[in-house]
Amino acid sequence: xxxxxxxxxxxxxxxxxxxxxxxxxxxxxxxxxxxxxxxxxxxxxxxxxxxxxxxxxxxxxxxxxxxxxxxxxxxxxxxxxxxxxxxxxxxxxxxxxxxxxxxxxxxxxxxxxxxxxxxxxxxxxxxxxxxxxxxxxxxxxxxxxxxxxxxxxxxxxxxxxxxxxxxxxxxxxxxxxxxxxxxxxxxxxxxxxxxxxxxxxxxx
Numbered sequence: 001x002x003x004x005x006x007x008x009x010x011x012x013x014x015x016x017x018x019x020x021x022x023x024x025x026x027x028x029x030x031x032x033x034x035x036x037x038x039x040x041x042x043x044x045x046x047x048x049x050x051x052x053x054x055x056x057x058x059x060x061x062x063x064x065x066x067x068x069x070x071x072x073x074x075x076x077x078x079x080x081x082x083x084x085x086x087x088x089x090x091x092x093x094x095x096x097x098x099x100x101x102x103x104x105x106x107x108x109x110x111x112x113x114x115x116x117x118x119x120x121x122x123x124x125x126x127x128x129x130x131x132x133x134x135x136x137x138x139x140x141x142x143x144x145x146x147x148x149x150x151x152x153x154x155x156x157x158x159x160x161x162x163x164x165x166x167x168x169x170x171x172x173x174x175x176x177x178x179x180x181x182x183x184x185x186x187x188x189x190x191x192x193x194x195x196x197x198x199x200x201x202x203x204x
């Protein structure tokens with residue numbers, strides 16, 4: 001039987017443990033779903049960022065894994081079911097959500113063709129938006145074209161030690177998406193491009 005430095009067993013330690021000793025962040029999951037040159041987005045129906053484009057996603061419920069949260073929120077907000085998603089990034093920049101300290105686990109998926117979607121629950125609408133990434137001098141411009149027009153995000157992109165988009169330190173000068181979703185989307189677009197290139201090389 002192992003004892004800690006205070007001579008306690010695991011049972012004794014847990015009996016005296018105070019889960020309120022450390023403040024807990026809210027945990028959410030977001031889905032980045034690609035089809036060709038488009039990404040599935042919702043238009044938020046509630047504050048904050050009401051009316052802005054965002055990933056399908058939301059808060060984890062008690063007893064729920066983030067994978068389960070991602071699948072549930074995707075189904076509830078867009079009607080899409082059975083989409084095989086994999087985890088690709090966790091966003092935890094302080095202040096990324098004005099409501100509270102919020103950490104989101106992001107999931108990515110690639111569909112061969114568009115599936116029927118419609119906005120529901122917290123989403124006012126849902127649709128596949130065509131995306132493009134442009135360079136404007138030292139700035140990066142992400143454009144999203146939907147039925148409502150084109151939303152534009154201008155960023156000064158920072159890179160992490162591995163060369164990926166540094167979501168924490170990339171600066172948004174003009175935001176066309178909710179929260180930090182434009183930075184996450186840019187990172188996902190680049191990762192998708194790299195994975196496609198690797199798959200192509202593997203097939204040669």
